[in-house]
Amino acid sequence: MAAAPPAPAAAAAAQQLRAAHGEAADAGVGDLLVARDDAYGAGGVLIDADALPSDPAVFADALERSVQAWRAAGKKGLWLKVPLSKAALVGPAADEARGGFAFHHAETDYVMMTRWLPQGAPSTLPPNASHQVGVGAFVVNERREVLVVQEALGPLKGKQVWKMPTGLVHQGEDLLAAVEREVWEETGVRAAFGAVLCMRQAHGFAFGKSDVFYCIGLHTTEPGQQPRPCIEIEAVRWMPLEEYVGQHFQRGVPLYEEMLDRCVAWAEGRYSGWRGAKLQAGMWGRERMDTLLWGRDDGEAAEAGVGGPGAGARRSEAAATAAAAADSPDGSGARPAAL
Amino acid sequence: MAAAPPAPAAAAAAQQLRAAHGEAADAGVGDLLVARDDAYGAGGVLIDADALPSDPAVFADALERSVQAWRAAGKKGLWLKVPLSKAALVGPAADEARGGFAFHHAETDYVMMTRWLPQGAPSTLPPNASHQVGVGAFVVNERREVLVVQEALGPLKGKQVWKMPTGLVHQGEDLLAAVEREVWEETGVRAAFGAVLCMRQAHGFAFGKSDVFYCIGLHTTEPGQQPRPCIEIEAVRWMPLEEYVGQHFQRGVPLYEEMLDRCVAWAEGRYSGWRGAKLQAGMWGRERMDTLLWGRDDGEAAEAGVGGPGAGARRSEAAATAAAAADSPDGSGARPAAL
Structure with missing residues (x-):
């Protein structure tokens, strides 16, 4: 599975994650997107759809930093639910240089996107x-x-x-x-x-x-x-x-x-x-x-x-x-x- | 179902549709997006994913004109398949003022979006x-x-x-x-x-x-x-x-x-x-x-x-x-x- 992250990076990432996870801060101002660990216990991260910044440029910056932090913290699967009302975020999320997410499934009012972080380990994300x-x-x-x-x-x-x-x-x-x-x-x-x-x-x-x-x-x-x-x-x-x-x-x-x-x-x-x-x-x-x-x-x-x-x-x-x-x-x- | 379109608008739209449907023209230059009628026979339009312009602004203009033409021609359900590589088009497609599309389903490498045109008639688009x-x-x-x-x-x-x-x-x-x-x-x-x-x-x-x-x-x-x-x-x-x-x-x-x-x-x-x-x-x-x-x-x-x-x-x-x-x-x- 994912290699253990270098200790200093992991410590910094953990600090950032503690600041971001579960707090309803304005993600457009904070360093990272608001997110929480999934309940399945397999290293999944659920990004808070309600706290997504509306501005695509602000979102793209926060997403890029967040992905780096989650990777350093040894996280595996990232879940990003983009509401129809914030569909403009789909572009940066899919951008290889920013989010690198792919599509997973969609319902009328949202599209779910995912990214699997571990290099070389096959994805264990559940199918749609x-x-x-x-x-x-x-x-x-x-x-x-x-x-x-x-x-x-x-x-x-x-x-x-x-x-x-x-x-x-x-x-x-x-x-x-x-x-x-x-x-x-x-x-x-x-x-x-x-x-x-x-x-x-x-x-x-x-x-x-x-x-x-x-x-x-x-x-x-x-x-x-x-x-x-x-x-x-x-x-x-x-x-x-x-x-x-x-x-x-x-x-x-x-x-x-x-x-x-x-x-x-x-x-x-x-x-x-x-x-x-x-x-x-x-x-x-x-x-x-x-x-x-x-x-x-x-x-x-x-x-x-x-x-x-x-x-x-x-x-x-x-x-x-x-x-x-x-x-x-x-x-x-x-x-x-x-x- | 959909009200019959006014005759002149319908004639103009039909002309435009004849020009666009089935022709592999560059949709970024032409007036309308390339599309074809679906085979089910219920007024559906399938927009050609391969011929979508890459530029979101060009796409947004073409989509807005196309939706007007399809509405005038009495079309009902519009299907837009956006490849992951053109994810930046999802924003304008969902924009009420341009495409007005909603999500339908997604697989890893694309998201399908739909729009139901008839006013007052319930959508008969199949579910995901x-x-x-x-x-x-x-x-x-x-x-x-x-x-x-x-x-x-x-x-x-x-x-x-x-x-x-x-x-x-x-x-x-x-x-x-x-x-x-x-x-x-x-x-x-x-x-x-x-x-x-x-x-x-x-x-x-x-x-x-x-x-x-x-x-x-x-x-x-x-x-x-x-x-x-x-x-x-x-x-x-x-x-x-x-x-x-x-x-x-x-x-x-x-x-x-x-x-x-x-x-x-x-x-x-x-x-x-x-x-x-x-x-x-x-x-x-x-x-x-x-x-x-x-x-x-x-x-x-x-x-x-x-x-x-x-x-x-x-x-x-x-x-x-x-x-x-x-x-x-x-x-x-x-x-x-x-x-």
């Missing part, structure tokens, strides 16, 4: 988000018809392809809520989660990210619902299961054949897939409910005959009950008896 | 990557012991917690390869994928992103392997399954109890979980192999008695065979007979 998460909704109604759409935009536009509604899970959105939302937004149909049927991971999607896609079985919440094309949808209809299987536009592609087979097996009650529910997952005083997807013991599903959209409705209620029980103070409702 | 993907390795050896580690960094540092090896899946990395890599990097043990046991989604992880976590059962590839602590690991050992269950540090937390229960059920041969394999998924002349995770029919797993780490080894071979068959020209090896 690597995946988008998508859902596909295999919705079966009371007449064993499948909900299919034609897309008005994107690569399938104008191809006359009838496919299941699909969409992206938003950051911070629950997977099971996302699939019900997508069905509603695209078709106006109200459907409820039944089972997770399979999952696909692939690479090279939007902005070079990888993609995980959950194929999810849903049942309509009430009979007789008429779909209507909504957001980015050209046409929508109910299609008999047999017709859906017959026109399958991905025929001959092994992965999609397998995916279709899992859908059909679920629709025919031969396959339970995985349950999904929100369960208490808080630890160390943090309250949180996370989503778990999981299967039954091999014999259990077969004996109970739990497969199929109708059973999905029953399971969905059971999952809701389990989630509600998990809300109880001791969470015992969702704890397996064996443990 | 929303999730990180993690794996947990439940490795069982020939003596029914579980591979456990103590972490040298992070929130569990110094807590004496023995846990399964975990880590992040890299962008572009296959899920099943990632879990085998993590085990090797953290412990020096060679283990092979057996089954996916369950999946958890949660929110508020690094950089505010959501997280999906796959709990995966693995078996050691050969007996008698001695683990050694490697990257960011303080200690590592084999722990008898009963002891692992007994010391479970997440005891009483419903989600983690359920997760542990799935691990134990798999180790005891009662639960198959989901298979995983790379299958051909290419369409429209594109060759690609994607990863599919999927379950068997309810009766099938129970009859075959496929659960457990030993069976995992057999299933892993079967999956490899299926993947190899999928490589055959007609892909028939992986196609369900029923279809």
